[in-house]
Amino acid sequence: MSPNRPGRPRDERVDAAILQATRVLLAEAGYAGLTVAAVAARAGIGKAAIYRRYATKQEMVFAATMHGAQVPQPPDTGSLRADLRWLAATITGMIGAPGVGGVLGGLLADMEDEAVATAMRGFAALERATIALILDRATARGELPAAPDPAFVHAVMMGAIFARLHVFGEGDREGFADDLASTVAGGLIHPAGGLPRQGDGTATPG
Amino acid sequence: MSPNRPGRPRDERVDAAILQATRVLLAEAGYAGLTVAAVAARAGIGKAAIYRRYATKQEMVFAATMHGAQVPQPPDTGSLRADLRWLAATITGMIGAPGVGGVLGGLLADMEDEAVATAMRGFAALERATIALILDRATARGELPAAPDPAFVHAVMMGAIFARLHVFGEGDREGFADDLASTVAGGLIHPAGGLPRQGDGTATPG
């Protein structure tokens, strides 16, 4: 932390080697087949160098897969539906690879629900900022009367894609992203029941 | 299998004890903390009695948590939106309990993606029949021009609920089910962009 703490500093190449080896082995063997010893061997380092950085295997995997994930800036396509279409494609690109289901599942199982929630929230905030931008644009454009809760849209978009790909294992059928974008955009613009959901913009309890 | 096979028949109380002990221990220690030996000890039986019934720990957990789950008949509320509201509450009741995220995650991590998909499909088929019924009613009622793919609606509804509760850990905020039902119903009735997949990226004026 402190820039001038005593002792030999951590070798940044070791950090990178750990994360890289973790990603490679996750792709090769999956989450259940991943061992810390194999990561160390692949990275050409000792196990202690890993445990000096991450207390458990789960933390290491989380760092290797989630940390530093970048959400690109959304292009302004001119319509909410097309923006959401881009978002669906982006999310699919991030979590669509085979094996990601296992990784995310393993993290879900190994960390306590509260721990994973804490860890996820940081990551989720990035995506939500992007989503908020999309929703604000649509509001400014006049498509939406008021910006909905980005967390709500996030859960729907991410959840639907994850469930289809990794829970039901149904592959990335071509029209799925289209349907999803059309349905969510349409539903946000014309919610059934006509209830004006005013003021749920930031309600995220607990 | 055969009703009159030779030898001593399986003790049905053992079957029940295994499933019950599995559920209790899942609640106590979570999926990652669950061991077959602990289930056997809790059930007052031997490990062999478990492995005679289930080939792996995963099968046992699947049987204890998923198998036999009943999806109740949907009441005909008179509107798609209200039917989906009921569906959201039902799904929340089934997968909303704390720990379910860990169980599903663990299954996802331990089985290969394809295996979990196969196992899930049987379970999913039940829910999809229910969803199909809801969609057919809405079509007959005239709310929808044609019944959409139940698998699509299933992924959106289940995925959104699962993501909110177990991935982001945001609890069951009161309005969430309402918003979800309104948005999905509205989106199915009025998909943005007119008819599905007839060109996207083009601005549709608000």
Next chain:
Amino acid sequence: MSPNRPGRPRDERVDAAILQATRVLLAEAGYAGLTVAAVAARAGIGKAAIYRRYATKQEMVFAATMHGAQVPQPPDTGSLRADLRWLAATITGMIGAPGVGGVLGGLLADMEDEAVATAMRGFAALERATIALILDRATARGELPAAPDPAFVHAVMMGAIFARLHVFGEGDREGFADDLASTVAGGLIHPAGGLPRQGDGTATPG
């Protein structure tokens, strides 16, 4: 322990394989170079089977090297000196092999002094019975006025041989056993100072 306790009984071939592999690897690599994993691999068993029997590596080595060591019956050569000569040769045969110094040293270092003393006492009792027999014969023969403490003779004989071979590393010079036997026999028969050491036959304090 109990002949009819429940569960699968220990496999005696595993016991034997552990001890045999331990001895082989001690001879090959020495005490410091011995690993539990290597013993397991050599014996064709798992590590758990070893730790089910011995709590630590040291216990295993002790069992493999000390336990069940047999002290042969001493031939009645007709003189104390010749009997002690035989004893010196026997002890040399038991502890003279290269590597025994390391094994005994390792046990000395790893066990607490009190633990090794306890463990050793059981083994020492066997040798002491033999020594007591030799001394009793000499007394009956009239060579000695009263039988000295076997523990004293044991310490002198074993200690001298161990020190020469393993502490000073001076090899088994031919005449050493002769000199040792002559000196100890002579000293017991004619102790300098002429003090009649009456009644130190069994004094072994705490």
Next chain:
Amino acid sequence: MSPNRPGRPRDERVDAAILQATRVLLAEAGYAGLTVAAVAARAGIGKAAIYRRYATKQEMVFAATMHGAQVPQPPDTGSLRADLRWLAATITGMIGAPGVGGVLGGLLADMEDEAVATAMRGFAALERATIALILDRATARGELPAAPDPAFVHAVMMGAIFARLHVFGEGDREGFADDLASTVAGGLIHPAGGLPRQGDGTATPG
């Protein structure tokens, strides 16, 4: 080495702190429980300062325990037996402390037998000079016809004391040193079987 080599000279307080910390921790935790890092921490120095002086942990321990041990000049008591009695007490003072068994054992286990022998020989030479002096005096005094091999007497005296205290863990019974001195002195003066090694196995009439 060279008195005027360039660079900062070694800090002599560091030398002393290493040896002192080693001795303290040996007494506290024993040889097996001693770690180089703990010695460094206790001495308030870095590990590198230790390894700059000693190539291995064993060398450090050897230096801390054996090196510089002084064998005092033997008082001329006027009899071989009394001289050996003094020698026994002196050796007991040097190796009698609890923990010495573990230290010597550990060195025996970690160094190869030949290495420890080499290291020991330097130390042993000091004691042997003292023993040679005692034996020469006895010869001059007429107690012995010819001076025996000091190495032989060394092995017997040291070995017996070490075995009693550290192998059998029998404590320093009061009369033990007396018995040892009387027996060895008597045996050197009156070796059984007449002259050394002129046939054994033949009965020598009492």
Next chain:
DNA sequence: GTTTAACCGAGACGGTACGTCGTGTCTTTCG
């Protein structure tokens, strides 16, 4: 007075053994 080279504390590094634990199979005795 610089320069220079070895020193110093601190602690990260690669490597390796430890003892524990979990999985799924096998082997007993008993009912």
Next chain:
DNA sequence: CGAAAGACACGACGTACCGTCTCGGTTAAAC
């Protein structure tokens, strides 16, 4: 043959230690 008990082979886990190396910084002798 089923069941309870528990031993079996295998192998990953996280901890600890060794001996080496790398920091930033200090200290005396050599220039």
